[in-house]
Amino acid sequence: MLNVRADRxxxxxxxxxxxxxxxxxxxxxxxxxxxxxxxxxxxxxxADVRQASVMCPAxxxxxxxxx
Amino acid sequence: xxxxxxxxxxxxxxxxxxxxxxxxxxxxxDPSPELRALGDAGPLTKVRLWDGxxxxxxxxxxxxxxxxxxxxxxxxxxxxxxPQQRPGMMARRSRSRSFIAMDDPEHARLRRMVTGAFxxxxxxxxxxxxxxxxxxxxxxxxxxPRPADLVSAFALPVPSLVICQLLGVPYADHEFxxxxxxxxxxxNTPVDTVLEKQGELLEYLDDLIGRKLAEPGDDLLSxxxxxxxxxxxxxxxxxxxxxxxxxxxxxxxxANMIALGTFALLTNPDQLDLVRGTDDPxxxxxxxxxxxxxxxxxxxxxxxxxxxxxxxxxxxxRAGEGIVLPGEVANRDAAVFADPDELDVSRDARxxxxxxxxxxxxLGQPLARVELQVVYGTLYRRIPTLALAADxxxxxxxxxxxxxxxxxxxxxx
Numbered sequence: 001m002l003n004v005r006a007d008r009x010x011x012x013x014x015x016x017x018x019x020x021x022x023x024x025x026x027x028x029x030x031x032x033x034x035x036x037x038x039x040x041x042x043x044x045x046x047a048d049v050r051q052a053s054v055m056c057p058a059x060x061x062x063x064x065x066x067x
Numbered sequence: 068x069x070x071x072x073x074x075x076x077x078x079x080x081x082x083x084x085x086x087x088x089x090x091x092x093x094x095x096x097d098p099s100p101e102l103r104a105l106g107d108a109g110p111l112t113k114v115r116l117w118d119g120x121x122x123x124x125x126x127x128x129x130x131x132x133x134x135x136x137x138x139x140x141x142x143x144x145x146x147x148x149x150p151q152q153r154p155g156m157m158a159r160r161s162r163s164r165s166f167i168a169m170d171d172p173e174h175a176r177l178r179r180m181v182t183g184a185f186x187x188x189x190x191x192x193x194x195x196x197x198x199x200x201x202x203x204x205x206x207x208x209x210x211x212p213r214p215a216d217l218v219s220a221f222a223l224p225v226p227s228l229v230i231c232q233l234l235g236v237p238y239a240d241h242e243f244x245x246x247x248x249x250x251x252x253x254x255n256t257p258v259d260t261v262l263e264k265q266g267e268l269l270e271y272l273d274d275l276i277g278r279k280l281a282e283p284g285d286d287l288l289s290x291x292x293x294x295x296x297x298x299x300x301x302x303x304x305x306x307x308x309x310x311x312x313x314x315x316x317x318x319x320x321x322a323n324m325i326a327l328g329t330f331a332l333l334t335n336p337d338q339l340d341l342v343r344g345t346d347d348p349x350x351x352x353x354x355x356x357x358x359x360x361x362x363x364x365x366x367x368x369x370x371x372x373x374x375x376x377x378x379x380x381x382x383x384x385r386a387g388e389g390i391v392l393p394g395e396v397a398n399r400d401a402a403v404f405a406d407p408d409e410l411d412v413s414r415d416a417r418x419x420x421x422x423x424x425x426x427x428x429x430l431g432q433p434l435a436r437v438e439l440q441v442v443y444g445t446l447y448r449r450i451p452t453l454a455l456a457a458d459x460x461x462x463x464x465x466x467x468x469x470x471x472x473x474x475x476x477x478x479x480x
Contacts, residue, residue, distance in 0.1 A: 012175070012426050013182035015433050020417075032182040055417060057428035059136055 002041050002049055003064045006034045010060035017061060020052040021045065025061075034060065083121050086114035086391060087367045090471075095464045096331055096362060097408065098395040102126070106396050110380035114391060122150040122389030123382075124368075128400040128420065130380050131369075131392045135425035139375040140390065142427055144168040148372040150389035152469060154258055163269055165305075165312040171426060178430065180295050181309065184233070184287045190433040193229070197441045200228050205449050209480065214456035217476040221446075222325035223318070226438055230317030233434070234310060235279065235286025236272075244268060248315045254367075254467045265311070272310045276303055287313075317431055320364060321438050323465070323472030328358045328443065330462065330476060333455050335410050342412055343447040351444040354412040355436055358443070360419035361410050363395035364471040369423055394420040452480045 004024055006017070013032035017025035024038050024045065041049060043065075053061040088099035105112050106126030114124045125131055134140050143149065144164070166177035183189075208220040227245060231238040250256050250264045276292050280303075283289035288310055295301040332339040342354050368391040377384040384390065397420045399407040404416065422429035429435070447453060455462075456477040463474040 012178065012428065013186070013430075014428050015185070015187040018187045019433075019436075027186045027188065029186070030183055031179045032186040033179075051417070057136070057424050058426055 001043060001066050002046060003066050004036050004039050004041065004049055005062045006036050007058075007060040007062075008033050008035070010058040012058045014057050016055040016057070017052040020055055021048040024049055025052060040066075083113050083115040086116060086124065087393075089466050090366075090464070092460075095462075096327075096410075098363075098366075098393070098399060102393060102396060103399075111382045111384070116150055116389075116391075117153060118151065120148075120150060120389060122148075122370075122391050123384055125390060125392045126396040127380075128397040128403045128418075131394070131397045131420060132424050133379060134371065134377070134390060135369065135392065135423065135427075137377065137425075138171075139373060139377055140371045140425075141170050141374050142168060142174070142371055143170050144370075146372050148387040148389050150368075150370045150372070150391055152367060152370065153254055163265060163304075163308040163311060165308040167312060167427060174426065177301070177305065177309065178426075180291055180301060181287065181313070182430065184290070185430055185433055187433050190437050193233070193434070194437050194441065196232070197225075197229055197438055198445070200225055201441050201445050202449075205446065209450060214477045214479040217329060217478045218322070218326050218473065219475070222329070222476070223322045225325065225442065226318040226321035229321075229434070229438060230314060233287055233317070234313060235284050235288045236275065236310075236314060240271070243271070244314060245318075248319050251315060252319055252468050252470050254469060268311055268314075269307050272307045272314075273303060276306055276310070313431070316429075317434070319470050320431075321435050323364045323470055324358065324362065324435070324439055325442050326476050327362050327364060327472050328439070329446065329453075329478075330455075330459070330473060331358060331362060331410060332443075332447065333453070333478075334459055338410050338412050339447060342443060343451060348440070348444070350413065351440050352436075353415065354443050355439040356416040356419060357410065357412050357414055358439070359421035360398045360404065360416040362471070363398045363419075363421050365421070365423075365469070366393065366395045366471045367469050368393040394423065450480045454479055 011034045013027060015027060017034060018027055024041050026035055026037050028035060049063050053063050084105060088101040090099050105124060110127050110130050112124050113121045115121050125134060166174045204221050204225055208215050227241050228238050247264045247268045251261060276288060279289040279292050280297060283293050291306055296303055296306050332342060371390040373384045373386050373388050373390060375386050401407050403418055422432045456479040462476060465472045465474060
């Protein structure tokens with residue numbers, strides 16, 4: 001299982017995470033700031049979730065592995 | 068204002084290569100060969116700008132990412148040592164500085180006032196309308212004479228109309244602001260003309276904002292005017308500067324991607340076949356990312372200045388030194404993209420730097436993506452026999468522009 005966190009203060013609303021893993025990330029209506037829909041996605045989502053973390057221009061997303 | 072020339076130990080100032088360097092006429096879609104050679108010489112070298120200043124040149128993907136994401140690196144165009152694109156930018160910028168030329172927290176404060184209009188969901192909601200606009204301009208073009216100029220018949224009007232609708236700028240005025248935009252983007256335009264044209268557009272936008280404050284429409288300028296200007300969070304002038312940025316960035320860039328992308332596909336027929344023959348929206352999406360990477364139309368370098376000493380790739384960038392980061396070279400970095408000089412629409416090009424990186428990464432990127440997905444997914448299927456109507460060697464490229472593209476693209480079908 002993965003542990004996903006997003007720093008809303010760092011977010012610049014690029015939307016890359018939403019495009020990369022729409023089951024895990026979304027944007028609020030008001031300013032498009034990230035929120036994590038699913039903070040504990042299954043391990044099979046690792047590739048997309050890590051890609052989202054790499055793509056984030058504000059480096060606001062952290063992903064760790066947990067059992 | 069004196070600048071100290073910080074030179075490499077064995078290089079006299081006059082030996083420092085002049086930047087930017089033009090792309091090769093024979094390979095107009097590749098980065099400048101001289102620029103690539105400089106990049107091969109080392110991750111950080113020095114270049115000389117129009118004013119004699121010698122900022123650092125950073126060419127590799129990894130170092131560009133690191134620096135553009137580093138809070139010790141400033142995008143503030145008013146700071147000493149900021150590597151200006153050309154004369155007069157200081158004067159121009161101080162008159163109508165938008166958040167693109169600021170650092171956090173001011174940059175974040177202003178940017179967040181418009182990010183709500185550019186969410187993935189909201190822009191996705193525009194897709195059907197964009198499709199209608201694309202189809203309409205294709206209908207008109209094919210009903211007209213052959214050859215046609217793809218730039219004036221299609222590449223420019225489509226994103227212009229889309230951004231006008233989004234912002235609430237009357238499309239009827241498009242000839243006015245398109246001509247201003249052309250002037251502002253051209254590196255050779257004299258300073259006086261730049262300031263004059265910019266002033267005209269700012270006046271136009273201020274008048275428009277005034278009308279929207281009195282009578283709001285359902286558009287971005289009306290919403291921001293009502294939510295932020297009327298409340299005093301943002302000045303009318305700040306909104307005008309923002310409107311100018313969005314208007315120009317919103318059509319100039321996408322228009323050039325449409326025309327130059329078409330040129331790239333028409334001169335790479337195997338790739339064109341893949342794009343034209345597919346029903347798969349994922350392949351179209353990959354095509355957009357690959358063309359963004361391959362073309363990198365914003366090509367005179369991201370410009371930054373160091374706020375503190377930064378150690379990177381075995382060098383030290385000192386506080387106050389300028390930094391130039393050409394995205395078109397990072398986007399051909401073999402450490403990130405296999406066979407980087409190949410146009411391959413099926414590759415995963417998502418790590419490209421065409422929209423930049425860091426907190427200033429292009430605000431409009433969701434809109435650019437949807438527009439380009441619709442265009443590349445429609446144009447070649449609706450006009451399967453689309454072809455260049457001129458020798459590729461005669462196509463006029465925008466070598467003297469901050470945003471690369473073609474001035475015209477004669478096509479037939």
